[in-house]
Amino acid sequence: MWFEHPHIRQLVELALAEDIGTGDHATLATLDSAAVGTAHVTAKSLAVLCGAPLFAQVLQRVDPRLQVRAHFPEGTLVQSRTVALDIEGPLASILTAERTALNFLQRLSGVATLTHAYVQAVAGTRARIADTRKTLPGFRSLDKYAVRTGGGANHRTALDAGILVKENHTFAAGSVSEAVRRARLVGSHLLRVEVEVESLADLQLALDAGAEVVLLDNMTLDQLRAAVALTAGRALLEASGNMTLDRVRSVAETGVDLISVGALTHSAVAADFSLRLQGA
Numbered sequence: 001m002w003f004e005h006p007h008i009r010q011l012v013e014l015a016l017a018e019d020i021g022t023g024d025h026a027t028l029a030t031l032d033s034a035a036v037g038t039a040h041v042t043a044k045s046l047a048v049l050c051g052a053p054l055f056a057q058v059l060q061r062v063d064p065r066l067q068v069r070a071h072f073p074e075g076t077l078v079q080s081r082t083v084a085l086d087i088e089g090p091l092a093s094i095l096t097a098e099r100t101a102l103n104f105l106q107r108l109s110g111v112a113t114l115t116h117a118y119v120q121a122v123a124g125t126r127a128r129i130a131d132t133r134k135t136l137p138g139f140r141s142l143d144k145y146a147v148r149t150g151g152g153a154n155h156r157t158a159l160d161a162g163i164l165v166k167e168n169h170t171f172a173a174g175s176v177s178e179a180v181r182r183a184r185l186v187g188s189h190l191l192r193v194e195v196e197v198e199s200l201a202d203l204q205l206a207l208d209a210g211a212e213v214v215l216l217d218n219m220t221l222d223q224l225r226a227a228v229a230l231t232a233g234r235a236l237l238e239a240s241g242n243m244t245l246d247r248v249r250s251v252a253e254t255g256v257d258l259i260s261v262g263a264l265t266h267s268a269v270a271a272d273f274s275l276r277l278q279g280a
Contacts, residue, residue: 008141050109066097105273109270115152118264129248143265165183195215197214243259
């Protein structure tokens, strides 16, 4: 299972060590260690469920006797006040694992929920919603999984996953044309060359230099429409910058292929889930 990757296991270990410290004193003081029962995890607002397998992994790392049952598949839009998961086993272990497990579930579900909203906003257009590398350090694979779960697409997972010539690269190379030329010299046939531009003139230079993808940075709707007409299918066009939910539909209707939204991972609000014991 993907969530069993060593990096994810290490992240879980770090999170549990951070939260538990030398011991869960409140739980040790108030609960009978032999008490067993059930807990419900309930969505307190509309949310796309994401991270249930990781939630279970956290609980079972604390106590392998804990059993988790998800009521819905990953990616399901869960209504408010709906029980999303059940946990059975030692109550003390449930409470010790509770906050760490919920933190993962709420973070991932929050990213998936925001992504879902953007994807729905552009439904019926050709545009795909994509993430960026503006992720929580150490959480990139999880954040990008959450974007996929919400219906979005992943941009580069890391610097080695593609060639994106940004404005600072262009400045250092001297021009868009020279930056793309250099990128094409070092890039293999497996790596597309994408270049960021801020004007239609630079878009023309990028196309003439053979860029396969062009990132249109902070362009107006009129500029985006003109860019689509100028490109005429010779390259993929990615719109970026100031991509709010209120604006994204208008951007999609210009005809661009991709819309990258940093907010999916750097500004998503955690989904609200609560855990309550149901009895011993």
